[in-house]
Amino acid sequence: MNQTVSPPQLTLRAVLLAIVLAVILAAANTYLGLFAGLTIASAIPAAVVSMGVLRALGGGTILENNIVQTGASAGSSIASGVIFTIPALVILGYWDDFKYSWVLAIAGLGGLLGVLFSVPLRRSLIVDQGLAFPEGKAAAEVLKTGENPGQGIKLLAGSAILGGLIKLAAGSGLRLIPDTAQVAAWFGKTIGYAGTNLSPALFGVGYIVGLNIGIVVFAGGFIGWNIAIPLYSTFFLENDPQLMQSIIAGCGGIGGDAECAAGAIWSAQIRYLGVGAMLIGGVWTLISLRKSLFSGVKSGMAVAKAGGGANLAHTERDIPMKYIGIGLILFTLPLLALYQAIVGQWTVSVPMTVIMVVAGFLFVSVSAYMAGLVGSSNNPVSGITIATILFAALVLVLLLGRDSSIGAVAAIMIGAVVCCAACIGGDNLQDLKAGYIVGATPWKQQVMLAIGAVSAALVMAPVLNILAKAYGIGVVSEAHPNPLLAPQATLMASVAKGIFGGELPWTTIGIGAGIGAAIIAFDSWLQARKAGFRVPVLACAVGIYLPIELSVPILAGGIVAWMVERKFGVKADDPEREKVHQRGMLFGAGLITGEALMGIGIAVPIVVAGSADVLALPEALQLGEQAAQWLGLALLALTAVLLYRTAIKRT
Incomplete structure (x- = not known):
């Protein structure tokens, strides 16, 4: 399309539908991220729903559907930015609950800055360098085909019901099945552990990210749980x-409850291997991208400043640079006021704001570039955010002193805005790639992304508060002995607190950094050999940091994706791969959405009743421990069969 007049895109019905989907997807990804430390891009299911709904309303254009998926996918991105960082403020004890106005300001303004920072990158990364942006290309293919969206909605709805029902049957609902099937034992002084979470959502995540990432995440879990924990318990x-006393008191010491002891060792020591690997991975990401990043930003800004004239085709028009400059000022000043309210010193709040702006632009650029290479679902935003918080904390130590009671909080506040901006930046470029393929107007997509980001930010605090009251987030307590892990937020809190007067197992972190360096060297060797299999360091680091039972269903989902590819004779780098996986990805997205929304739905009666047992079946109707585990495994196996059969069906 080269015409200067744009077809209808930013229509009222498209905007309203995008807002509704952004809110739903933000809530779903909030639960998934707090539970498993992983979030996924949601452009494809949003596009399918949009095509079905707009067709029911009389038909929608491909560009209207593109606008809907653009705004809707912002919900998932804002959720990622929030749950990776803001729960750290509760974990640190700074907040008792999630303050609505503060969460809205951090998430909303961070998201808006992410949109503005990413505008100058569009032409360089999408047009000039032609990066892949795999989820953007896949969404464009879905939009272009537009075949039978009703069938796609049925797929999403059916798998969402399945995922929701399995979640209802699990530990926080009816308690018919456990959340995890696991076994552990002492072999002398050595702990052996094996287990799998029974979550269909994690299975869906594994299918979507594929076998390569599934293997890498599982390998990280294996390093942590089947190598590091046995070594630590033995030697x-x-x-x-201190740890030994904790295990004696809570787990019966050596020879006692092996599952309990393994968890205690992981929590106190082994997960920090993942911290070290993430830190080295974040630094490596910056180093490896420095040339491409700087040249891309420079050329993109030059084109953006020269563009915007009336003679340009609508497909080339971004938000004009003058409006970007005005927006940066308008959105930065409230954050300066927020930082001032925290520290009470202009000599500190102004540097905080400068760090936030500089780091925000730099890491939005990194996020956008990485999204172009590996996709939004595999984007190493957590590593980016750790690097931001660590740098900010070190600067704040100089300004506030190491004994400052507010230093860790201030570092988290900087990281939270940067994380929200980076998540939105990567998502923005994915959506703009889809728009570039289908002939959309960039500035209209950028406006819709901003609307979607703010809409999602409006509901984040209530969703977080419901989940915190029902399940607990990141902190084990008598009321919540098995809280949502919030792994990234717990990690951010640990790093920030460790810099300001706290204690961190620096030896373990150093060993983790060494492991990360070894992974980077191995991946560089694979890259030099042009191998199809790669080992992204941050994916492995996340696996080390997470309990291994979360990695097992992710690997299983990746295996099913590989089986589908084998069925149709495509490889991981085959351009037809996304088409082959379209039905399977919809099924996987439905599993994730259904389980996540059911998790939030279950939380409501728990909060109202003030009891975690409110939905549990009477004890007489519950199965024994072993029978319940086998039933859970059977349900997960059934999910795998249904996903495979759905993915290979072509009629």
Whole structure:
């Protein structure tokens, strides 16, 4: 399309539908991220729903559907930025609950800055360098085909019901099946552990990210749980008096509850291997992208400043640079006021704001570039955010002193805005790639993304508060012995607190950094050999940091995706791969959405009743422990069969 007049895109019905979907997807990804530390891009299911709904309303254009998926996908991105960072403020004890106005300001303004920072990158990364942006290309293919959206909605709805029902049957609902099937035992002083979470959502995540990432995440879990924990329990546990006393008191000591002891060792020591690997991975990401990043930003800004004239085709028009400049000022000043309210010193709040703006633009650029290479679902935003918080904390130590009671909070506040901006930046470029393929107007997509980001930000605090009251977030307590892990937020809190007077197992972090360096070297070797299989360091680091039972269903979902590819004879880098996986990805997205929304739905009666047992079946109707685990495994196996059969069906 080269005409200067744009077809209808930013229509009222498209905007309203995008807002509704952004809110739903933000809530779903909030639960998934707090539970498993992973979030996924949601452009494809949003596009399918849009085509079905607009067709029911009399038909929608491809550009209207593109606008809907653009705004809707912003919900998932804002959720990622929030749950990776803001729960750290509760974990640190700074907040008792999630303050609505503060969460809205951090998420909303961070998202808006992410949109503005990413505008100058569009032409360089999408047009000039032609990066892949895999989810953007896949969404464009869905939009272009537009075949039988009603069938796509049925797929989403059916798998969402399945995922929701399995979640209802699990530990926080009817308690018919456990959340995890696991076994552990002592072999002398050595702990052996095996287990899998029974979550259909994690299975869907595994299918969507594919076998390569599934193997890497599982390998990280194997390093942590089947190598590091046995080694630590055998050779180092008895030399750690504090941890040993904790295991004696809570787990019965060596020879007692092996599952409990493994969890205690992981929590106190082994997960910090993942911290070290993430830190080195974040630094490596910056180093490896420095040349492409700087040249891309420079050329993109030059084109953006020269563009915007009436003679340009609508497909080339971004938000004009003058409006970007005005927006940066308008959105930065409230954040300066927020930082001032925290620290009460202009000599500190102004540097905080400068760090936030500089780091925000830099890491939005990194996020956008990485999204172009590996996709939004595999984007190493957590590593980016850790690097931001670590740098901010070190600067704040100089300004506030290491004993400052507010320093860790201030570092998290900087990281939270940067994380929201980086998540939106990567998502924005994915959506603009889809728009570039189908002939959309960039500035209209950028406006819709901003609307979607703010809409999602409006509901984040209530969703977080419901989940915190029902399940707990990141902190084990008597009321919540098995809280949502919030792994990234817990990690951010640990790093920030460790810099400001706290204690971190720096030896373990250093070993983790060494592991990360070894992974980077191995991946560089694979890259030099042009191998199809790669080992992204941050995916492995996340696996080390997470309990291994979360990695097992992700790997299983990746195996099913590989089986589908084998069925149709395509490879991971085949351009037809996304088409082959379209039905399977919709099914996987439905599993994730159904389980996540059911998790939020279950939380409501728990909060109202003030009891985690409110939905549990009477004890007489519950199965024994082993029978319940086998039933859960059977349901997960059934999910795998249904996903495979759905993915290979072509009629």
